[in-house]
Amino acid sequence: MxxxxxxxxxxxxxxxxxxxxxxxxxxxxxxxxxxxxxxxxxxxxxxxxxxxxxxxxxxxxxxxxxxxxxxxxxxxxxxxxxxxxxxxxxxxxxxxxxxxxxxxxxxxxxxxxxxxxxxxxxxxxxxxxxxxxxxxxxxxxxxxxxxxxxxxxxxxxxxxxxxxxxxxxSKLLPRQFTMKELQHVYESILGTEIRRTTFQRKMLSLGVLERHEKRYSGKAHKAPYLYSFIERE
Amino acid sequence: MxxxxxxxxxxxxxxxxxxxxxxxxxxxxxxxxxxxxxxxxxxxxxxxxxxxxxxxxxxxxxxxxxxxxxxxxxxxxxxxxxxxxxxxxxxxxxxxxxxxxxxxxxxxxxxxxxxxxxxxxxxxxxxxxxxxxxxxxxxxxxxxxxxxxxxxxxxxxxxxxxxxxxxxxSKLLPRQFTMKELQHVYESILGTEIRRTTFQRKMLSLGVLERHEKRYSGKAHKAPYLYSFIERE
DNA sequence: TACTATTGTCTCGTGATGTGACAATAGGAA
DNA sequence: TTCCTATTGTCACATCACGAGACAATAGTA
Missing domain, CATH: 3.90.79.10 (Nucleoside Triphosphate Pyrophosphohydrolase)
Structure with missing residues (x-):
């Protein structure tokens, strides 16, 4: 003690x-x-x-x-x-x-x-x-x-x-994540809803995301890409 | 002591x-x-x-x-x-x-x-x-x-x-001030120069300034208006 | 009366953002 | 197989903020 x-x-x-x-x-x-x-x-x-x-x-x-x-x-x-x-x-x-x-x-x-x-x-x-x-x-x-x-x-x-x-x-998510997961982080922190298309466009235009293969969830719809933040030192 | x-x-x-x-x-x-x-x-x-x-x-x-x-x-x-x-x-x-x-x-x-x-x-x-x-x-x-x-x-x-x-x-200026004085406050805090027209347009569009009479400086040019921040409780 | 420095305002082009539309899918249902 | 549904990636269009320059109005001076 x-x-x-x-x-x-x-x-x-x-x-x-x-x-x-x-x-x-x-x-x-x-x-x-x-x-x-x-x-x-x-x-x-x-x-x-x-x-x-x-x-x-x-x-x-x-x-x-x-x-x-x-x-x-x-x-x-x-x-x-x-x-x-x-x-x-x-x-x-x-x-x-x-x-x-x-x-x-x-x-x-x-x-x-x-x-x-x-x-x-x-x-x-x-x-x-x-x-x-x-x-x-x-x-x-x-x-x-x-x-x-x-x-x-x-x-x-x-x-x-x-x-x-x-x-x-980037600190709250696993290394790879979908755009929707990223959006949920933003929404839960800001406490507001965000328009999907605007959010996606903005994130991609920042130039800090790297796109990987798709993630198949087993659900009956288009599979989203996985992204990660580009490491930089 | x-x-x-x-x-x-x-x-x-x-x-x-x-x-x-x-x-x-x-x-x-x-x-x-x-x-x-x-x-x-x-x-x-x-x-x-x-x-x-x-x-x-x-x-x-x-x-x-x-x-x-x-x-x-x-x-x-x-x-x-x-x-x-x-x-x-x-x-x-x-x-x-x-x-x-x-x-x-x-x-x-x-x-x-x-x-x-x-x-x-x-x-x-x-x-x-x-x-x-x-x-x-x-x-x-x-x-x-x-x-x-x-x-x-x-x-x-x-x-x-x-x-x-x-x-x-508003806390750094006297109650009434010119647009140029306000601009100097911004410039000295940001450490950069600001474009006069853009600054003026932006400040006025904020809707927090009240315009008063002009201030005649005795200099040979157009006299600027005085402004103050609108008090609100 | 002409001149100069400064101010208030406008216009135009550009880029970011709000908003909706649409095609491309992954799996389920018929 | 073929159709159906939910979701995703992308685009087009309108709107708005802002950078950049133009210009008339003006206060005092020469």
Missing amino acids: PNETEYLKHIAYDSVIFGFSGTSLKILIMEYHGTGIFALPGGFVRIDEPIDAAVVRGLRERTGLDDIYLEQCHTFGGLERSQPEAMRQILEANDLDPQDYLWMLERFISVSYYALINYEEVNPTPDALSDSIEWYDVDNLPPLAFMHEEIVEKALLTLRENLEKKLVS | PNETEYLKHIAYDSVIFGFSGTSLKILIMEYHGTGIFALPGGFVRIDEPIDAAVVRGLRERTGLDDIYLEQCHTFGGLERSQPEAMRQILEANDLDPQDYLWMLERFISVSYYALINYEEVNPTPDALSDSIEWYDVDNLPPLAFMHEEIVEKALLTLRENLEKKLVS
Whole structure:
């Protein structure tokens, strides 16, 4: 368990881990042991560790992935987000004496990040304090502690802004995908419907897609081509 | 002087305060008493103070303005930005014993903000530790301590992204202004030249400008109209 | 009264985007 | 086999935003 002398007091990070499956955008939510408390996966920063490195460390522990696409979102520095009761509850449910972890009950500043991962490659693993870590549709989340809804909201906004600018979609899809799958990524992030023909024309004109063989789904209609993003260094 | 028990350890903020005058974008830079060290105005966060409030407090002290347009930029959480020697130098130049302010020599995480103010309304005032606080052209800054160049760079990028989205220009100009002045704001933020006719057409088509009487400059040419942004609540 | 620098506006061409049409398929049904 | 349906790839056309240049109107000067 985190120790007082090992971590920076008053500073935490929270990560909004996005994945995409079917037609919907999902994020990973943890549930703490026997408390019914849901929250974003987060953690503390070691005394001599860059914040970014702390986040990468946390992501590796929870997803098994190295080399995750990560972007900082916002830093929440208000007072209203310290919830000592919830924290106490979590500690007690784990048979830890809150008296030994007083620093965890104090005010925290939260630096939030979002991460983009390929849904298929991940096997979420809970940490010491949590029962489970599971995918939830972004528009069907359980109630979150520590005002984490606000963080999710901000992450979604930032993701939307970066959608075209940073080719976000390439990080959320498997290497090869159909145009329709790509369109679903855009639609689920933007929360709007997109006209098929316009979308296809625009994507192709960007010059970042490579076309491969067709994918036969077994359905009674024309088979779509598979595409991949052109690698460039 | 800041006291150890009063402020959160390891957490600071830095503000990039933008102003616009003539044809160039400027920011406020402080120089510490007799050290030749230049840096962005920044400060610490009180134990029970939201970070945003700490920044507003600092801005009020330095500019005399309440109600400043403020936006968070990025949080710098790396290790490379602690410069205990510079900090020691600043303390000693102020006849303070570094032994009494050891917490100020430790690692800091910096939450950066940018502020937009009307250049004409401000009378910059130095704080306890600084000799001067003065306007510098963004593309002609003195060398800055604490890797503050990086913060300025990031603030400029963010400002550019928000230029059209958040009508940034309205915060940098006096209530009434000419189309050419507005164009200079855009050009100095984007760092590029803009075609006059295209710019004028676009601004007018946005429907956010109100036209007033002409301004006679005394120069031998047609007088431009004055405009203001339409207030809306 | 002529001249100059600047401003407000228009036109034209180009490229991106909205919108609908249409032919080409993959498999199922008759 | 032949027809049928859902989906896909592509095109044509209208519309709109924007780059680029042209031009008349104007404030003060010579």
